[in-house]
Amino acid sequence: MSLDSAQLNAFAAVIDEGSFERAAAVLHVTRSAVSQRIKLLEERVGQVLVRRATPCTPTEAGQALYRHAREVALSEADALAAIGGGHRTTTRLAIGVNADSLATWFPQAMAQAAAGQAITFDIHVEDQDHSANLLREGRVMAAVTADPQPVQGCKVLPLGTLRYRALASPAFMRQYFATGVTATTLDTAPMLVFNRKDALQHRFVRRITRRKLAPPVHWLPEAHAFASATRAGLGWGMIPDPMVQADLQTGALVELLPGKPVDVPLYWQYWRLNVQALAYMTAAVQATAHTTLMLP
Structure with missing residues (x-):
């Protein structure tokens, strides 16, 4: 047909x-x-x-x-670029990315890929634990994800680990954790959570207390604002290392429990298509991740 x-x-x-x-x-x-x-x-x-x-x-x-339509568009753009003769076709890449990667290392990969090809981006922000669903739905052709199991029709490459630390301002620590970081203090200290899909803070709490607590929660779905609110003392939250290296050095942010990070392995899943734009992006993502993330 x-x-x-x-x-x-x-x-x-x-x-x-x-x-x-x-x-x-x-x-x-x-x-x-x-x-x-x-x-x-x-x-x-x-x-x-x-x-x-x-x-x-x-x-x-x-x-x-929809996936078929996007594959056809990619293949056509690749064919026109190969023909040359004045043809300049811009390829749009729809990509799923978690907010913390987008706020730290991923834009550099985008710029590197776009420097070598006529590429535009359609970025879908999604939690790393759920971004593979965008691939299953055909909404994106590649994604940064925490899921190592390949979606049907996709390849998977390990990128490295994004390390998160439970952080707060010194004043917040004095106010809420003067007696220590315990189940009792964690249950009363306000907690910052990115959105309803963000499980990092609760994962940290369960690891420390072996209990499911219900502290006061501030919902703050923007990565830089999340870090700013933590610095301001609104609450404590899990923030990736690349975003707060200077804060940790100056003492603007401190760990609730030093040496207790939460490591999130990240993977690059992408459609099995032999097209230049996707190949350029894959190479750029690998190169940039390997300079920013903890290597697998």
């Missing part, structure tokens, strides 16, 4: 942009034209492909087709 390229492009644009209106603007057509193309494509494959919500998301059948 052959698929109409205009219909496939319209479908991919709806998923990329999250709505029919924005897809129409990107494709320079009317919203009704996009809607008609999606309808014809769904009739062609005999299944609903798009959940009409805010944002629009692919159905289970749509996930497989």
Whole structure:
């Protein structure tokens, strides 16, 4: 069964942009034209492909087709680049990255890859314990993840370990942990948590106390603000070493329990596609990670 390229492009644009209106603007057509193309494509494959919500998301059948659409786009861009003759096609790479990597080492890898290829990035921020789901859904073609098990159709490369420490300001330590870091003090000291998927703080607490505690929680879903709030004494939290090396040297932040870090191994999972842009990005990610992370 052959698929109409205009219909496939319209479908991919709806998923990329999250709505029919924005897809129409990107494709320079009317919203009704996009809607008609999606309808014809769904009739062609005999299944609903798009959940009409805010944002629009692919159905289970749509996930497989979305990945196919992205693979076709990557292969076409690679072919045009190989032909040359004045052709300059920009390749967009959709990538899943955890917030702490994005706040530290990952932008350098992006810049290195883009320096060698005409690449633009569509970054999806997701917790490292959940970013592999973006690959399964076909939303991204590569991801930084804590999952070493390859998603179907993907390769996996170990990157190294991102080390987290339980940190607080000296004033916070005097206020809440003057008698020591115990189950009692951890249960009352305010804790910073990135979002509902962030389990690092609770992992540290369980390791220290062997108990499940319920301290007061501040939810703060931005990596640099998370570190700033810790410096300001709002609460304690797990912060990766690359973000706070200067703070540890000056004493602006101190460890709750020195020598008790939480190490998170990271992996690079990417589609098994022989395209230059993805190969450049993979090489850049490996090189940058090996200068920043603890090697496996």
